[in-house]
Amino acid sequence: MRSEVREATRTQHEDLERRLALTPGDITLDSYRRFLEMTASVVIPLEGPIAERLGDLFRVEGANRAQRLTSDLAALGLSTRATPPATLPDVSSHADAFGIAYVLQGSLLGGVGIAQILGKHLARAETSMSYLTLYGPHLGHAWQRFTAGLDAFGATAAPDERARTIAAAVATFAAFDSALTALS
Numbered sequence: 001m002r003s004e005v006r007e008a009t010r011t012q013h014e015d016l017e018r019r020l021a022l023t024p025g026d027i028t029l030d031s032y033r034r035f036l037e038m039t040a041s042v043v044i045p046l047e048g049p050i051a052e053r054l055g056d057l058f059r060v061e062g063a064n065r066a067q068r069l070t071s072d073l074a075a076l077g078l079s080t081r082a083t084p085p086a087t088l089p090d091v092s093s094h095a096d097a098f099g100i101a102y103v104l105q106g107s108l109l110g111g112v113g114i115a116q117i118l119g120k121h122l123a124r125a126e127t128s129m130s131y132l133t134l135y136g137p138h139l140g141h142a143w144q145r146f147t148a149g150l151d152a153f154g155a156t157a158a159p160d161e162r163a164r165t166i167a168a169a170v171a172t173f174a175a176f177d178s179a180l181t182a183l184s
Contacts, residue, residue: 001154001165002147005102008166012173019180022114027121032128033076035114038179039107039131040069041083042172046091046100053097057149058105060134060142065104068131075128086179089171095161098150099168103176105146108134 020038021031044066051059063071070080091097111132118129135142154162 001098001150001157001162002102004154004162005099005150005166005169009103009169009173012170012177016173016176016180017110019177022117024117024121027114027117029076032114032118033073033078034180034183036069036073036076036128036131037078037083037183038086038176040066040073040080041086041179041182042088042175043069043104044080044083045088046104046172049091050097050101050104053091053094054101054149057146058097058101063130065131065134068134072128072131083179086175086182088175089168091168093161093164094153095157095164096168098153099165099170100172101146102150102165102169103172105143108132108139109143112139 020035021027022035047065051064073080073083089096089100091100111134115129115132118132150165154165157165
């Protein structure tokens with residue numbers, strides 16, 4: 001299932017990465033702020049419903065995603081109220097939750113690289129990276145656990161549920177794109 005979702009969202013993923021401009025030569029404090037605002041507008045409203053559906057495959061101990069994003073935004077002088085509303089995917093089923101969570105969990109893998117770049121290039125950023133370092137050294141384990149759950153779900157899911165998972169992942173990337181456009 002994970003391979004199908006990755007392939008179905010590959011172009012959206014690459015396009016969003018290009019638009020974010022978070023590479024070593026391009027990153028600025030403003031581009032990082034924009035990334036956090038975009039992320040908050042999608043993640044904060046979706047985290048609770050996904051955690052309700054997927055439980056420990058998505059839930060984290062300690063400060064959750066919403067709390068960390070709110071804290072990181074505050075450290076940069078921003079508020080989550082300032083984030084634009086995004087068109088959000090529906091979380092009516094486990095299939096939806098798996099598709100959305102695939103995008104959110106996967107973004108944390110890229111977040112490690114962003115955190116490294118920020119640490120080297122932007123001195124103030126270290127106080128605002130708690131979201132990017134959500135799992136700390138346990139990120140690999142969290143990703144493997146999640147993708148094992150996704151693959152197990154996909155192995156027994158009906159074709160319409162598999163399609164719904166893919167559609168939810170595509171809709172999640174569209175929500176990030178919509179949020180980023182609203183911030184531009």
